[in-house]
Amino acid sequence: MPHSATPGAAVTCSALSFRWPDGTTVFDSLSFTAPRGRIGLVGGNGAGKSTLLRLLAGALRPAEGSVTVGGNLAHLPQDLTLDTGLRVEEALGIADRRAALRAVESGDVREEHFETIGEDWDVEERALATLGSLGLGGLGLDRTVGEMSGGETVLLRLAALLLERPDVLLLDEPTNNLDLFARRRLYEAVDSWRSGVLIVVSHDRELLERVDRIAELRAGAVSWYGGGWSAYQEALAAQQEAAGRTLRAAEADVRRQRRELEEAQVKVARRQRHSRKMDAQRRAPRIVAGERKRSAQESGDKLRGLQEDRLQQARERREEAAEAIRADAEIRVGLPHTAVPAGRGVLSLSGLRPRFGKLREGDLEVRGPERIALVGRNGAGKTTLLRTLTGELEPLAGEARAFVPLRFLPQRLDVLDEELSVAANVARSAPGVSENEIRAQLARFLFRGARAEQPAGTLSGGERFRAALAATMLAAPAPQLLMLDEPTNNLDLASVRQLTSALDSYEGALLIAGHDLSFLADVGVTRWLVLGETIEETSAEEVREVLEAAEGS
Template sequence: MATPTAPTAALTCSALSFQWPDDTSVFDGLSLTIGRGRTGLVGTNGTGKSTLLRLLSGSLRPTRGSVTVSGSLAHLPQNITLDTTLRVDDALGIAERRRAVRAIEAGDVSEEHFDTVGDDWDVEERALATLGSLGLGGIGLDRTVGQLSGGETVLLRLAALLLERPDVLLLDEPTNNLDRFARRRLYEAVDSWRSGVLVVVSHDRELLERVDRIAELRSGSVSWYGGGWSAYTEDLATEQEAAGRTLRAAEADVRRQKRELEEARVKLARRQKQSKKLDAQRRAPRIVAGEKKRSAQESAGRLRGLHEDRLHEARERREEAESAIRDDAEIRVSLPHTAVPAGRTVLTLDELRPRYGRLAEGSLRVHGPERIALVGRNGAGKTTLLRTLTGELAPLSGEARTHVPLRFLPQRLDVLDDGLSVAANVARLAPGVTENHIRAQLARFLFKGARADQSAGTLSGGERFRAALAAMMLAAPAPQLLMLDEPTNNLDIASVRQLTTALEAYEGALLIASHDLLFLESVGITRWLLLGEDLRESTADEVRDLLEAPEPV
C-alpha cells in the first residue's frame, strides 16, 4: 500500500449533526479527531458507520457542524458500482496518461501529451505493480470491468485509490466479496500502511486485528480502545462485567430504598395513630392539638419526601447502569409455509453453461430442504450462476428449472424500493397480506413500531439486509427455495448471529454463495458445491484448503 507523506494528515469533525430527509437523526453534535495510523471503526448495524465515512469523505453534507481533512483523501464505499463497459485502465484513472506515454514513445511529441503525463512516466508500471500487490496481476489493463467478478471489482477500485497516493484512506467493508486468498492480499496491504490516516469499517475480525486502535460508534458518540479486535473484546468484556456489578448493586439499592420508604410510611402511620389517641386522652385545647398535628404532618412529609427522593435517585442510578449493559436483540421468526417435503424436487440443472464465469457445463438435482453452499474463487461465476437460476440471465446452453416458489437475495440488495418504507416494501411483495400481520412479522425482524415506517433509502447496510431478508421470507407465496448471494456482506457480528437465527427457522431449501466459511458451517450446510470449470461436490475441509491457496498461474 502506498505510503502517504503528509506529516499532519488527520480527520476532524466538530459538533457534527446529520439527519436524513425523513428527519431520521444519525448524529447530533458529534466531535471527533482521528490521527495517523490504522483505526478500525466498529459498532452495531444502524449506528451510522458508513454514514460517518460518507460525511468525512464529503459525499454527504452535514446538517450542522463541520468536517476538516488535512491532506488528500480517498474513499472506498461499501457498494462498488463501476460501468461494466469501462476498461481496467479507465477504472484506474490512468487511461489518458497511458495513451499519452504511448503516443510520445511512437514519436508524437505534441505538448498536450507531455502536459497529460506530467512526471508520471512510469504510470503503467505502477498500475501493474499495484494490481499485482492485490492479486490482480493477471487481469491486464485492457480488459473490461464487466469481465471481472464482484471481488475483483472491489480490489480494482482499491487499486485506483492507492494509485492516488492519498494521505487519508477510508475503507468501508473492503473484504466484501473477496475470497480467502484475496482477503490475505488486502490484509498485507493494510499491514504495510505506515503513515497517514487509515480508517476501516469492517466486521472481518482478521482485518480488525491489524489496526492500531478501535473506535466504537455507539449511541451517537465514539469510545476508543487501544489495539485490535481481540484487545477490544477483552476490554469490552471487562467493562460489561463491571457494568453488571454496578447494575446488581443499583437494583439492590432500589429494593432497599423501597423497603425503607415502606417502613417509614408504616412508622409514620403508627405515630400518627398513637398521637391521635394521646390527644384524645389528654383532651388538649383544640388550638394546641391543631398545632401539634401540623408539626407532625410537616415532619412526616419531610421524612417521606427524603425517602422518596432517595428512591428516585436509586432508580435513576439503576437506569444509568442498565444503559451500560449491552443487549443484542435476536430475530425470532416462524415460517411454517416454507417447508418442503424431503422427496420434493426443488431445482434441476441440465448441462447448463452460464453466459459468464468459468463453468463449462454443469448438472445438478436438489431435493427437499437441502442446504447447499456454492463456493469458488473470485471470478468463478457464482453470482452469474445464481442469476441464471433465477431466469435473470439466459444461459449460453442447457437449462435450469425451479419447481417451487423461489426468492433471490442479491449482493446489492436491490430488491428494496428506496422510496418506500420497510413495511411498504414487504407489502409490495406480499399482496393480500394484512398490514397488521406484516407489522407483527416485521417486529420479529426487529423493525418495531416507527422503525417499520423508516424509508429503505435511509437504512444502514445491516438494516437494509435485514429488511430485504424480511421482504423475501415474508413474500407471498412463501418461498420454498431461498438463494442468497454473499449474505454476510456489511453485517456486524451480532447481525450475522441474527441472520443465522432466521435461517434456522427457515424450513425450505437454501442455496448460499459465500466466502464466509464460518457462517456457512453455522447454518448447517448439507452439501458443498465447488464452482470452477465444472460443478462438483466437495467437503468443507477441501473448500477451505482451496480458497486459502493462491490460484495456479
C-alpha cells in the same frame, strides 16, 4: 503501498454536528481523535458510519464543529462509479505523467513536461507494481474500465488512491460485491498498511480481524476497543456481563428504596395518629396542638421527601444501567415443517448448462438437510445457476429437478411488494395461514404489533432484510430447500447475527452462494462447491487453495 507518512498523521473531530436538510440530526457535538494505525469503524445500520467518512473526507460540511486531518487524505466510497470509457492509466490519474515521460524519452525537452513529471519518474513502474499487488497485474495501463469486472474496478480505484501515497485512507464497505480473490487482495493491502491512518467501515469480520483497533459508533458517540473483531467481541461480552450485574443491583436498589418509602409513610401516619390521640387525652390547648401538628407534618414531609429523593435517584441509576444493556435481538423461530429426512432426495442436476456463466455441464445430487456453500469468481454464474434452479431461467441444456418445495432469497430482496405491509407480504407467500399465526411468527422476526403493519417501502435496510427473510422462510408450503444469493452483502453485523440465528432454526436443505467465509462457517456448511466450467466439490480447508489454483490457471 507503504511510504513515510506525515509525522503525527491523525484525524480529529471537534464538537462535530451534522443534520440532513430535513432536520434529522446525525451527530451532535461529536469529538474524537483517530490515531495512526488500522481502524475498523463499526455500528448498526443508520448509525452514521458512511456519513462520518464523508464528513472526514470533506464531501459533506458539518453544521458546527471541525475536522482536522494530519496529511493528505484519500476516500474510497461505498457506491463507486467509474466511466467505462476510461483507460486504466486515466483511472489511476497518471495519464499526463506517462505522456510527459514518453515526450521526454522521444527528445522533447520542454519545461512543461518536466513540471508534469516532477519527482515521479518511476510512476509507471509504481503503478504496475501497485496493480500487481492487488491482483491486477495482467490489466495493462491501456485497457478500458468497461472491460473490467465490478470487483476489479473497486481494486483499480483503490490502486489509484494508493498511488497518491495518502497519510489518511478511508474505505467504506470495500469488500461489498467482491469475490474471494478480490477480497484476499484487499486484505493483503490492509495487512501491509503502514502509512498513517486507515479507517475502514465494514461488516466483513475477516477484514475487521486485521485492524489494530475498533471504533464503535453508537448513539452519536465513538467508543474505542483495542485489537480486531474477536477482541472487540470479547470486550463487549465482558462489558455486557458487568452492565447486567449493575442493572440487577440497580433494580434491587429501586425495590429497597420503594419498600423504605412505604415504611416511612406508614411510620409518619402512625406518628400522626399517636400525636392526635395524645393531644386529645391531655386536652392540650389548641395553639399547642396546632404547633405539634405542624411540627409532625414537617417532620413527616421531610422523611417522605428524603425517601422519595432516594427512590428517584435509584430509578435514575436503574435507567442509566439499562441504557448500557444492548438490545440486539435475535430471531428465534420454530420451523418444524421445513425438516428434511436424512437421505431424502432434495435436488438433482444432470448435464445442466445455464444461459449465462461458465458452467458447461453441471451434475449434482443434494440429499437430506445438507448445508451447501456455492463459491466461485464473480462472473462464474452463481446467481444465474440459482435462478435456473428456481425455474425463472430456462437452461441451454440438461435439467434441474427439485423434489421438495423451494424458496429463493435474491441479493436485491425483491420478494417484497413495496405497497403492502410486512404482514400482507408474508400472507401473500403463505395463503391459507391464519392472520394470528402470521403475526405470532412475525413477532419472532422482531415485527411486533404495529410494526407488522408498516408498508414494505418505508422499511429501513435492516427491517427490509428481516421482512424479506420472513416472507421467504414462512412461506407455505414450508420451504425444504432454501437458496440464498450473497445474503450478507450490505447487511450490518447485527443483521448478519439475526440471519445466522434464523438459519439455526431452519431444518431443511440450504444452498448459499457467497464470499463471506466466516458467515458460511457460522451457519454450519457441510459441503463446499466451487463453480467453474463444472461443479467441483472441495472442503472448508481447501476452498482458498482451490480458488487460488483456479485464479492462476
